[in-house]
């Protein structure tokens with residue numbers, strides 16, 4: 001496929017708060033950004049109420065926050081394309097960003113493709129995905145009214161998912177591979193206080209999900225004794241961390257061992273390519289930090305374009 005002849009000043013890849021903030025800032029700087037993002041939903045769009053985004057005293061629904069940010073970027077001239085990016089390479093005067101349908105040209109690139117929920121890779125997990133297996137209790141909890149549910153994981157997400165489920169489900173069983181949680185004390189306490197609703201099975205892993213049309217239960221193995229047993233459940237919620245969406249970047253820019261983009265501030269290993277949000281941040285992973293790094297990447301991109309122009313590079 002021949003590349004498009006039009007070269008954009010900025011291409012932003014991604015659809016979450018990092019990408020949308022980068023789009024807003026570069027649009028307001030009259031750089032007319034093209035925002036390319038695939039069908040996968042960003043994490044905020046999979047969340048219900050966001051209570052910790054400054055400026056919304058009574059909270060705001062995640063999807064609404066994202067929709068507003070997109071409208072705001074559009075108002076200043078950002079253009080959106082709904083296609084998955086499959087690769088980037090250097091090209092004359094900038095970079096070529098490829099999707100299955102198009103090859104877009106950009107002088108500078110901002111990557112904000114986020115991270116996706118990690119899966120266990122066990123039998124039944126894919127088969128029952130959306131039929132009882134979920135990576136977002138906050139989104140799906142209401143579907144499990146008076147049902148038995150299992151949450152896998154021991155971090156803050158697992159606590160958050162368990163609390164969300166406890167409002168609807170008959171019971172929540174947390175299955176954790178260690179004998180202690182890594183979640184913050186405050187989150188653990190909230191969970192452990194709800195003894196009548198939430199119980200914990202320690203030192204145990206889920207090795208299979210089974211059912212007919214929908215999930216009927218999980219097979220679990222005690223890691224200390226090796227004993228295998230079954231647990232009846234209508235739903236299994238995975239809260240075992242995230243994997244950065246960087247597969248399409250392999251060989252193009254430097255990634256760390258976990259696949260996150262290596263950055264100095266928001267600068268990647270390739271001059272003229274910047275990164276923002278969860279794709280470069282395994283630590284903070286907040287909507288507001290994504291917005292912050294999205295802003296930083298946009299300013300760097302703007303200054304980079306100005307420098308290149310002033311230096312007669314394009």
Ligand code: NDP
Nearest residue numbers: 120153154155156157158160177178182239240241283285
């Ligand atoms: P974490 O990496 O903190 O926790 C992942 C959990 O999943 C760990 O308990 C880990 O076990 C377990 N796990 C990982 N892989 C597997 C596997 N293959 N099988 C079984 N268990 C597995 O991820 P979170 O998503 O919970 O949190 C990420 C970051 O986001 C953290 O910094 C957290 O503090 C933050 N966060 C904050 C919230 C809040 O404050 N409200 C809410 C949600 C997240 P092990 O402990 O054995 O390694």
